Amino acid sequence: MIYYFSGTGNSRYAAEKIARQTGDRCVDIADIYRGKIKSVVGKTEVTGFVFPVYYGGMPEMVKRFVTNPEIKNKLGKYVFAVMTCGGNPQAAGLKFTRALGREPDLCASVRMPDNYVIAYAPATGKEAIAVLRKADSKLSGFSDRILNGETYIMQPSVPQKIASVFMYPLYEPFRTTMFYKATDKCVHCGMCAAICPDSAIKMVKGRPKWIKNKCQHCTACINRCPAEAIQFGRITENRGRYNIMKLGQGDTE
Ligand SMILES: Cc1cc2nc3c(=O)[nH]c(=O)nc-3n(C[C@H](O)[C@H](O)[C@H](O)COP(=O)(O)O)c2cc1C
Ligand code: SF4
Ligand code: SF4
Incomplete structure (x- = not known):
């Protein structure tokens, strides 16, 4: 196993x-x-x-x-x-x-x-x-x-x-969820909440809400959001995103 x-x-x-x-x-x-x-x-x-x-x-x-x-x-x-x-x-x-x-x-x-x-x-x-x-x-x-x-x-x-x-x-300290936010680019698909391995995100009125103080800090929500709507403060604004599925490798959702 x-x-x-x-x-x-x-x-x-x-x-x-x-x-x-x-x-x-x-x-x-x-x-x-x-x-x-x-x-x-x-x-x-x-x-x-x-x-x-x-x-x-x-x-x-x-x-x-x-x-x-x-x-x-x-x-x-x-x-x-x-x-x-x-x-x-x-x-x-x-x-x-x-x-x-x-x-x-x-x-x-x-x-x-x-x-x-x-x-x-x-x-x-x-x-x-x-x-x-x-x-x-x-x-x-x-x-x-x-x-x-x-x-x-x-x-x-x-x-x-x-x-x-x-x-x-x-x-x-970096595991804090304090700086995660979804911008207006969000298309309300709910994917971030569905894939979060720590169940740290809940959809509230069509938008993600971080419901735990700390999470795994795995970057799945930021990197896998199809609209690139999630940011960690301002630091991730001008950076690309990575996930293996986007490269056509590994399974897709
Ligand atoms: C919070 C965090 C910390 C990381 N720290 C390291 C590190 O100390 N050394 C390193 O080589 N890579 C580090 N990485 C990169 C990841 O280990 C690497 O990209 C990994 O393959 C991601 O695996 P995943 O796609 O299964 O989540 C870090 C990534 C994250 C999200
Ligand atoms: S994955 Fe992105 S677009 Fe979908 S609900 Fe979450 S923030 Fe919005
Ligand atoms: S970084 Fe990972 S664990 Fe934290 S909220 Fe996003 S998907 Fe969940």
Whole structure:
């Protein structure tokens, strides 16, 4: 069983690609919390976790999920973690290992197009496709290792470990929903509320309202709004948007 979390589709793409190659099944962690899936499934031979790197660590929901005793009791004989990132995973693997309470058999990261529109203009077009094609071959390599039951741990460098120590605490304050807003470009489609993995958005009189103080900060609402109507303060106004479906890769809604 492969559990994944994904805001803009990279990690879902990675999880599904590995699952196709290893013959596993994928479950969206957010679907468990949204009540779409009643509970985590039974014990399987292989348990995988695929998720994006946030601030040199993992999304809050992933941390909550893997620290849950129920999941710890259902880990298979072979456990792997694949982290998708924009280029610098820092020491996210170590943070994940600590949260899980044991070292995975495979713990590795793969560069995918960067979606963090709040920090900089995200990857788009040909550049993003080129990054994806490189990711494809790396993911196939991970699948081979998983099928062979290999132990493979990517170790962070000392500067990456130091960066994670300072960066990961910044995730918490940035998870505020205070600065999200929908502009007049909103076409009232309700998509942002439907896709939010944290159920943090509710449609009120045809417009999105952020109903939680904090969310996963996954950028799905900003990046996937079909009208590009969602902004994080003013910082995202002149930036493009990224999601893997827009590139014609991965599944569409
Ligand atoms: C809140 C946030 C923090 C991020 N922090 C990092 C980071 O520390 N290092 C990195 O390489 N990429 C970082 N990224 C980029 C994502 O990890 C990367 O684009 C990932 O593949 C997105 O996965 P998804 O499409 O499954 O949501 C960050 C993205 C977000 C939204
Ligand atoms: S996804 Fe965009 S257009 Fe659709 S309701 Fe949300 S803000 Fe409006
Ligand atoms: S509100 Fe937007 S950024 Fe926050 S979890 Fe939901 S979709 Fe992601």
